Amino acid sequence: MSAPPTALEMDAILISRMLSSDDCTLVGAGLTAPRAGAFLAGLTHAPGIRLAQSLGWLDFRSGGEISPPHDGLDIRDAEPCDATIDDYLVFDDLGRFPTFFIIGGLEIDRNGNTNLWGRPGADGGWERRGAGAIGTTTLAANCPRVVIYSLRHEPRMFVESCAAISALGWGDGETRTRLGLRTPGPEACLTPAGLFDYGGPRHQMRLVARRPGWTPDRIAECTGFPVHDVEVAPELETAGEEELAVLRSRVDVTGALRG
Amino acid sequence: MAELLTPEEAARSIPPGSTLGIGGLQGNFPMATLRAIARGGPGGLHLVGPAAGMAPEMLIAAGRAVSIRATHMGCDPVIPIAPAYRAAVESGALEVRECDEGTLLMALRAAGQRLPYLPWRGGVGTDLARLNPEYVEYVDPPSGITLMRIPAQPVDVALLRAYEADEYGNVRYRGHSHFADPAFAKAAARVIVEVERVADHDSFVADPLRTALHRVDAIVVTPLGGHPFRAAGSLRQDDEWLRRWSVGIKEAIAAGEPVIEADVVRRELRLVAEEDYLDLVGADRLMALRVAG
Numbered sequence: 001m002s003a004p005p006t007a008l009e010m011d012a013i014l015i016s017r018m019l020s021s022d023d024c025t026l027v028g029a030g031l032t033a034p035r036a037g038a039f040l041a042g043l044t045h046a047p048g049i050r051l052a053q054s055l056g057w058l059d060f061r062s063g064g065e066i067s068p069p070h071d072g073l074d075i076r077d078a079e080p081c082d083a084t085i086d087d088y089l090v091f092d093d094l095g096r097f098p099t100f101f102i103i104g105g106l107e108i109d110r111n112g113n114t115n116l117w118g119r120p121g122a123d124g125g126w127e128r129r130g131a132g133a134i135g136t137t138t139l140a141a142n143c144p145r146v147v148i149y150s151l152r153h154e155p156r157m158f159v160e161s162c163a164a165i166s167a168l169g170w171g172d173g174e175t176r177t178r179l180g181l182r183t184p185g186p187e188a189c190l191t192p193a194g195l196f197d198y199g200g201p202r203h204q205m206r207l208v209a210r211r212p213g214w215t216p217d218r219i220a221e222c223t224g225f226p227v228h229d230v231e232v233a234p235e236l237e238t239a240g241e242e243e244l245a246v247l248r249s250r251v252d253v254t255g256a257l258r259g
Numbered sequence: 260m261a262e263l264l265t266p267e268e269a270a271r272s273i274p275p276g277s278t279l280g281i282g283g284l285q286g287n288f289p290m291a292t293l294r295a296i297a298r299g300g301p302g303g304l305h306l307v308g309p310a311a312g313m314a315p316e317m318l319i320a321a322g323r324a325v326s327i328r329a330t331h332m333g334c335d336p337v338i339p340i341a342p343a344y345r346a347a348v349e350s351g352a353l354e355v356r357e358c359d360e361g362t363l364l365m366a367l368r369a370a371g372q373r374l375p376y377l378p379w380r381g382g383v384g385t386d387l388a389r390l391n392p393e394y395v396e397y398v399d400p401p402s403g404i405t406l407m408r409i410p411a412q413p414v415d416v417a418l419l420r421a422y423e424a425d426e427y428g429n430v431r432y433r434g435h436s437h438f439a440d441p442a443f444a445k446a447a448a449r450v451i452v453e454v455e456r457v458a459d460h461d462s463f464v465a466d467p468l469r470t471a472l473h474r475v476d477a478i479v480v481t482p483l484g485g486h487p488f489r490a491a492g493s494l495r496q497d498d499e500w501l502r503r504w505s506v507g508i509k510e511a512i513a514a515g516e517p518v519i520e521a522d523v524v525r526r527e528l529r530l531v532a533e534e535d536y537l538d539l540v541g542a543d544r545l546m547a548l549r550v551a552g
């Protein structure tokens with residue numbers, strides 16, 4: 001019997017389960033667990049998956065060892081790769097790439113709208129400035145499958161409304177339809193508290209499964225808005241022996257996700 | 260023939276108040292020239308770019324810029340947000356012209372195509388147009404869908420870093436990408452490219468497919484000049500240098516000092532030339548960071 005999965009290992013496994021061979025995914029900078037999840041999918045149930053990172057198309061043939069967390073865009077993330085990506089053309093194939101994208105936020109509201117810009121001041125300046133949206137503003141409007149991923153779950157992050165929306169989620173629930181966007185809003189949100197979706201009324205956040213140690217009361221206390229189904233959602237099922245074994249032996253061989 | 264400039268000459272060649280496009284993406288930044296601008300170059304600059312990364316941090320710390328249009332000023336997870344940038348924005352000293360990677364690229368592309376604007380889907384339904392009134396949401400008459408009008412972003416000078424160039428200004432890269440550099444070059448009235456080394460023109464003729472930029476205006480040869488960031492084919496990123504920078508800026512802010520008075524800023528602004536900077540970093544340190552070209 002192997003040791004139970006860590007939270008980051010479970011992140012990788014849950015993201016792996018979301019992916020299929022049809023997916024063409026882009027993993028952003030520093031997202032070690034999602035990167036591991038994409039590798040795990042490619043090595044198990046989704047051999048046809050395409051994964052881009054650090055401006056390279058990763059070559060799955062040689063396995064999927066991930067490197068520990070490091071600075072933003074590390075060329076080690078793109079090795080080995082069998083094709084490269086020019087950033088100035090990266091948005092020229094939006095019908096096919098990416099089909100699955102992970103977004104983070106300094107603020108995340110109940111409809112999955114996110115904020116990476118910060119808090120605007122009353123005078124037109126910035127009370128608190130974030131680093132910026134990178135490509136999320138564009139990808140949130142164009143990518144057919146978006147998942148929000150957060151390493152923290154606290155009230156100042158999960159807010160009733162974002163001070164500024166840098167990446168559109170479901171808007172007010174009907175915004176995407178009103179704007180004629182061809183893609184849906186986020187399909188899931190993965191946090192230390194659990195796995196959520198946007199299947200509540202008007203595409204509001206709903207708890208699908210909570211992590212061990214996260215009671216309904218604790219989730220409610222740590223979220224700045226009411227979460228649907230928080231009282232009825234089950235505890236998250238743990239990892240299967242086989243997926244955990246592949247993750248540890250062929251993906252995370254350095255133990256980056258084990259702390 | 261392309262002009263062959265030192266970083267200091269390149270910095271002096273940029274008029275005050277220019278719109279400066281900065282290439283690279285989390286690395287491959289024209290750091291030697293950016294340092295020269297910080298030390299004694301023009302002020303009142305309007306920065307555009309880079310596509311992502313905190314290359315202009317020193318220039319901002321030195322007070323040379325008045326506005327910036329960049330997608331992400333940080334270096335995760337070493338520095339989640341560039342501290343001098345954040346302080347300058349929050350104090351009102353630096354205006355942010357909001358954008359993301361897609362809208363920035365469309366703005367550069369519109370400039371290269373000499374169009375007033377290009378339509379884009381990214382940004383609709385967000386606060387992009389509220390925060391940057393240059394953008395306008397509109398309903399496209401034929402399709403009825405809502406799009407964002409992205410005005411052209413011409414730049415006066417594109418400042419890029421690549422691996423090598425010949426005497427005619429043909430430029431090649433190493434590694435995985437040309438980043439957004441071609442878009443900056445096409446949007447620019449003048450293109451200056453820092454390189455690691457000069458290569459023979461015949462090698463470009465023998466393999467023209469690898470020529471990424473054709474006959475740029477000026478070349479700045481600065482071996483290891485991409486420090487402290489990674490430069491494809493020459494340097495790994497100096498994480499420790501960046502951490503010390505961040506701590507130094509934050510300590511100055513916590514002490515109530517102007518960022519420009521921080522030790523990590525002053526020690527660089529005292530220098531005269533790029534060679535002094537490389538001495539400051541130290542040969543042993545640079546050699547440890549060097550990668551085979």
